[in-house]
Amino acid sequence: MIAIRPCSIFLALASASWGLAQSTTIGGLNMDLRSFADELVSASPSPSSAAFRREELNPSQQGIVATPFDLPAEFDLLESTIIGSDLTKWVGMSQLQCQLTLAFLDFVPRDGSGDDLVVFDIGNMESIAVEIGATTQTYSFQSSGTTVSLGASTAAVNYALIDLADFGVLEAPVVTLLATTSGQLDSDPAAVGALNFTVSSSCTFRNGSGINPIGFDCQTPPAIGTAWNTTIVTTSETVSTTVLVSLGSAQVPFLGGEILVALSPPPVALPGVMGLHTLPVPNQPGLLGAEYASQGFRIDLAGGSATLVMLNAQDLLIGN
Ligand SMILES: [Ca+2]
Ligand SMILES: [Ca+2]
Ligand SMILES: [Ca+2]
Numbered sequence: 001m002i003a004i005r006p007c008s009i010f011l012a013l014a015s016a017s018w019g020l021a022q023s024t025t026i027g028g029l030n031m032d033l034r035s036f037a038d039e040l041v042s043a044s045p046s047p048s049s050a051a052f053r054r055e056e057l058n059p060s061q062q063g064i065v066a067t068p069f070d071l072p073a074e075f076d077l078l079e080s081t082i083i084g085s086d087l088t089k090w091v092g093m094s095q096l097q098c099q100l101t102l103a104f105l106d107f108v109p110r111d112g113s114g115d116d117l118v119v120f121d122i123g124n125m126e127s128i129a130v131e132i133g134a135t136t137q138t139y140s141f142q143s144s145g146t147t148v149s150l151g152a153s154t155a156a157v158n159y160a161l162i163d164l165a166d167f168g169v170l171e172a173p174v175v176t177l178l179a180t181t182s183g184q185l186d187s188d189p190a191a192v193g194a195l196n197f198t199v200s201s202s203c204t205f206r207n208g209s210g211i212n213p214i215g216f217d218c219q220t221p222p223a224i225g226t227a228w229n230t231t232i233v234t235t236s237e238t239v240s241t242t243v244l245v246s247l248g249s250a251q252v253p254f255l256g257g258e259i260l261v262a263l264s265p266p267p268v269a270l271p272g273v274m275g276l277h278t279l280p281v282p283n284q285p286g287l288l289g290a291e292y293a294s295q296g297f298r299i300d301l302a303g304g305s306a307t308l309v310m311l312n313a314q315d316l317l318i319g320n
Helices: 009-018 072-083
Strands: 024-028 029-032 039-044 054-058 064-068 090-094 099-103 107-110 117-122 125-132 135-140 143-149 151-163 175-179 190-192 198-199 202-206 216-218 225-230 237-245 247-253 259-263 276-280 291-302 306-316
Touching: 009 099, 039 072, 054 072, 054 151, 072 090, 072 099, 072 190, 117 125, 125 151, 135 151, 175 190, 190 259, 202 237, 216 306, 225 237, 225 291, 225 306, 237 259, 237 276, 247 306, 259 291, 259 306
Parallel strands: none
Antiparallel strands: 024 029, 039 099, 054 064, 054 090, 090 190, 099 175, 107 198, 117 151, 117 190, 125 135, 125 175, 143 151, 202 306, 216 225, 225 276, 237 291, 247 259, 291 306
């Protein structure tokens, strides 16, 4: 029988949230790595036209290496350069017609308090135009006061801070960057990230080797300020059910099944009645993006003996 610790779930959730998030600090901005753009939707003109240049820090020399895009993988190279949080690679937008349209898939920029979005630029401080919805605004880059390093090379990091209120939108899942200059003094965006964001809460089915019966599900997703409701399928022999929530996942053989949540630190048990367990998720923005593992358990009484039935797991992403 596994030990169930009825300690404070709120406390455990709240204290665990920051430990899990992977973040980076750039120019005083602390950013979750998942808050950066995830996909290059389109680039115009064609990257193979050499209007774009892929540039990256050379680890062994001072200065940069400039690499023109070449067929056939130019779009993918452009995407890997602008997507994510890596500032050691950036895109030179050398013609006025240059446009990059980016999509945010997991952490979607939203209009919160103050600035909501940041565009990082490398080297000289030029300007960039940003199109969101039907509105285009132009920003001059400002110094972040920091540099990015790779080996012996360093480059200045600049940024433009963007308030979605200036675009009249509540969310910006798609953002387009447009060059404002042409020639050598081109803008050099390296990354685009969200400072305020929406996260879609989700439950993701997981079942280790598949030996555990399936019978644990989410009725509602784990969103802050709401009740996260779960269900466990019971039988006529079931005498009790339990849901355990843990900081991490596991796959440990136990009593003919598998424990799918990490047991250290100890998981917490959700309150509830048989088959229905609920957790009120605190309305704390700091929980956004926190990830947990959960698993359903059942005790069945057959022929006078109790059997612990380990069910599938659900991996949780706390959203809003
Ligand atoms: Ca992202
Ligand atoms: Ca705002
Ligand atoms: Ca620049």
